[in-house]
Amino acid sequence: MDPRTVLIEPVVSEKSYALMGANKYTFRVHDDAHKTQIAQAVEQIFDVEVAQVRTVSVKPKPKRRGVHKGVTRKWKKAIVELKPGNRIELFEGAATE
Helix, strand or coil: CCHHHHEEEECCCHHHHHHHCCCEEEEEECCCCCHHHHHHHHHHHHCCCEEEEEEEEECCCEEEECCEEEECCCEEEEEEEECCCCCCHHHHHHHCC
């Protein structure tokens, strides 16, 4: 699987910004990607060293619009911890603003 298809987008939330202080970054990833593929994709794209990868399957939530009922899509996210001394500059600019 191509590294650009493994990582879909970064997750932007208060919790993900709080984790950046512990050198952990959160990404939305492909549903079929496993931890090794995620680690290799982050290392290739951002030129950093990965210490640990944790994955979470986010369950769908029920939603309503008037009388219509439905659910959001399920998706997979990965929390990637980098080795000490490594940073992803893409996130650093957004976190300091």
